[in-house]
Each structure stands twice: as C-alpha cells, then as structure tokens.
Amino acid sequence: MTLLQLEGVSVRFGERADACALDRVDLAVAEHEIVCVLGPSGSGKSTLLRVVAGLQGVSAGRVLLGGADQAAVPVHRRGVGLMFQDHQLFPHRDVGGNVAFGLRMRGGGRGSKQAYEARVAELLELVGLPGARRRAVASLSGGEQQRVALARALAPSPRLLMLDEPLGQLDRGLRERLVVELRGLFSGLGTTVLAVTHDQGEAFALADRVVVMRDGRIAQAGSPLEVWERPASEFVARFLGFENVATAVVAGGAAVTPWGKVAVPDGSPEGERKVLIRPAGVVLSPEGLGCEVVSRTFRGTHVALRLRPEAGPVLEAECGLAGAPSVGDRVAVGFAPAEVVVLPGE
Structure with a gap:
C-alpha cells in the first residue's frame, strides 16, 4: 500500500527557468519501504524532504500521506519524523531529555512517569545506547549523537521517517557500520523511510529503492541492483562513478x-x-x-x-x-x- 505520493510537485523560487528546485516530480513510497534519494548538490533532494515535511510550500502538484492531501496540514500534524545531518540535539538536556522531547512534541509519553521513562529506555536500547539516559550530550561521540537523534525521531512512532544526510558528519568507517545497523533497525520495525544522501554506497546499502535526481527531476528510480547494473543515462552512470x-x-x-x-x-x-x-x-x-x-x-x-x-x-x-x-x-x-x-x- 502506498503511504507517500507526490503528484506533479514543482517548487519555484522566482520566475527564471533555472529557479525550479523541483520540476513536476512524481514519486510513490510504499508502507515499510526504505527509499534513498541521491543526487549532486542543487538537484532538489533536500527540497523534496522539506516539501513532504510541510516546511516548504509547492508551486504546483500535491503531496498525499495515506491518501490524504497535505496542502492544509501543518508540520506538527503530518505525523512525520525528520532527522537532520547536524542532529540538532539540545546541549542543555541530557540524553534522556533529548529523546523525551520527541515524545512531548507529538503528545507521546502521556501517562505515568514510569511508563514515560520506560519508553525512553526502550528507545535507547533500540538504538544501541542502553543506560545512557543521564549522559550529557557533550560527552557523546559523533556516532552516539547520531543514535540519540534517531531515537528522538523515532519516539513519536512517525508513520514516515525522513533522514537528511543522517551520516554525513561521520567518518567513513563509522558510516559503513551504522548504515548496516540502520537497515536492520528499520526493517525490524517496519519503518517507512525517505532518506537523502550524496553517498552512493550509503544509499545502496540502506535502500530498498534508489531515486537519482538531476536539476529538480527524477533521472532514474529502481532497486539498487537495477540502478547499478542498468543506469538510465550517461548522467546517472557518471554520477555513480x-x-x-x-x-x-x-x-x-x-x-x-x-x-x-x-x-x-x-x-x-x-x-x-x-x-x-x-x-x-x-x-x-x-x-x-x-x-x-x-x-x-x-x-x-x-x-x-x-x-x-x-x-x-x-x-x-x-x-x-x-x-x-x-x-x-x-x-x-x-x-x-x-x-x-x-x-x-x-
């Protein structure tokens, strides 16, 4: 069943022909599917995420979640989670406080304090940080901060989790380890994921389906094996290296x-x-x-x-x-x- 549907979505900044960040994009993401969007800088990857999250308006087209048009739905009502490259953790809160923030923002964590703390502990266990609830954010490594940000994004159980260059600030060895863990985590939870990355290896390891973008349009979409074995154009072939x-x-x-x-x-x-x-x-x-x-x-x-x-x-x-x-x-x-x-x- 399709969870996310983009129909002819365009985003323009001004009247110039080159001011189109997205140009008539059609994209469907099924429930429980992991889709990674690839492309060079300026291809429209992050704009696409912002449109789905409701942080960027569209010039034309529709965004549907669960079949419902999101045009009049505010950001906090869309039921999507968004995790950025820089994690955006609160330095004045400990690890548990950062994860708990995700629950509070979406109305989660209601009920007893014990149930509330149990949910935070469950999420930290899930991302491989058991017992880290009282640790200061400043004491965490880059990989640990990434895990905390992920736990916070997962806290309200979003129907769609969106990742914007989630591993971009980590060294290659750590990225390669974490992307395998993320794949297993999302598959186990049945999470629907839309991720943006510039790293082909990261996308091919994580995704069920890869979408390559160029100049605001989709140049190719398919399974990692299909895209790798059968690039749709010279642009896609050269982008893949x-x-x-x-x-x-x-x-x-x-x-x-x-x-x-x-x-x-x-x-x-x-x-x-x-x-x-x-x-x-x-x-x-x-x-x-x-x-x-x-x-x-x-x-x-x-x-x-x-x-x-x-x-x-x-x-x-x-x-x-x-x-x-x-x-x-x-x-x-x-x-x-x-x-x-x-x-x-x-």
Whole structure:
C-alpha cells in the first residue's frame, strides 16, 4: 500500500527557468519501504524532504500521506519524523531529555512517569545506547549523537521517517557500520523511510529503492541492483562513478567505440548510443587494445588501474592483486560483454 505520493510537485523560487528546485516530480513510497534519494548538490533532494515535511510550500502538484492531501496540514500534524545531518540535539538536556522531547512534541509519553521513562529506555536500547539516559550530550561521540537523534525521531512512532544526510558528519568507517545497523533497525520495525544522501554506497546499502535526481527531476528510480547494473543515462552512470562512457554505433551485437569494436549483451538497443564499460569489464589479456598504465590504486580486494589506450579516452580497469601491472607498464586489454551497458537516451 502506498503511504507517500507526490503528484506533479514543482517548487519555484522566482520566475527564471533555472529557479525550479523541483520540476513536476512524481514519486510513490510504499508502507515499510526504505527509499534513498541521491543526487549532486542543487538537484532538489533536500527540497523534496522539506516539501513532504510541510516546511516548504509547492508551486504546483500535491503531496498525499495515506491518501490524504497535505496542502492544509501543518508540520506538527503530518505525523512525520525528520532527522537532520547536524542532529540538532539540545546541549542543555541530557540524553534522556533529548529523546523525551520527541515524545512531548507529538503528545507521546502521556501517562505515568514510569511508563514515560520506560519508553525512553526502550528507545535507547533500540538504538544501541542502553543506560545512557543521564549522559550529557557533550560527552557523546559523533556516532552516539547520531543514535540519540534517531531515537528522538523515532519516539513519536512517525508513520514516515525522513533522514537528511543522517551520516554525513561521520567518518567513513563509522558510516559503513551504522548504515548496516540502520537497515536492520528499520526493517525490524517496519519503518517507512525517505532518506537523502550524496553517498552512493550509503544509499545502496540502506535502500530498498534508489531515486537519482538531476536539476529538480527524477533521472532514474529502481532497486539498487537495477540502478547499478542498468543506469538510465550517461548522467546517472557518471554520477555513480563510472568513467568509461563513450559515443558508439551499435549494430549486430557489437558497438563501434573509440576503443575499437566491443561486443554488447544480446537485446541491446541499436543505432548511435552511449556505451558504458564497467571497470571490471576492462580485462587484461595477452592481446587486444594496447594501453599504458598511468596510475594504480590498491583497493583492498583488487587494484584499480587508469590506462591510456592507443586510441580513445583514458580507461578505468580492475585487476586482481597478484600480478597487477605497475605504472608505466604496457598492457593489452579486451572487453567482457557482460560488463558493457548500452545506455538509453537522456
């Protein structure tokens, strides 16, 4: 069942053509679904969250929650939780006081003091901070503050939880650990989540569905696997970090590219197209396109190479740790058809 529905939502700041922060956005989020919105700065990600929360009015279109139009519903009546990148904790309150604030704002925590404190303790246990109720906010690490902010957002049991760059201020190692915990927590609770992030790895680890935005519009939406394996355009491919994209002519199961003739998967669209070759598909071989290794980077499980070919733009490649070539070496490469994607048009 659909919980959140955006129908043709536009947000304009002024009359200029480039002043459209959201441009006719249609988006549906199902109950218990985790949706992550990705995109570069200025693509409209945070504006979308603000519109759903009621913090930003729309120029056109409708926002529906549970099938009800939210146009006349104030922020505090929408039943959504919003957690920001900087956590916005109250330094004068202890951990328990910050979590309790979430209950008070939505009318939660009514009843006995014991029941009230039990709910706070339950939430802190849920986010991995048992016994932290009396701790000062200033004594917490960044990861602990993130957990307190999450407990506060979950306190009133929102029907929709929205996260705006929730892990953006944390170091990468901590982000990677917490995103796994969040995924498990939300799945266990059945929480419906709409999150914004600029970090592809974070989104792909957390989401059931990924939405990529560009210039106020949705460029692609799909499961993490769908978006990764089948980018909808050159923009999406490059945003995901793929650089081996070139114009090609596709016909008869092959693409004529600047790097030569490359086999493409069966059923690929034909004609003049953009073709993506993933780094894993650029394979070192005894013969093929001659290249010079211009850089190599150790990635833990493999070595990432940048190759200057005899023809065409620089290629990114991956190879195993054993026998990886050095900078300045001459190598030959072929292309694995399974790692070639013929991209749709923009």
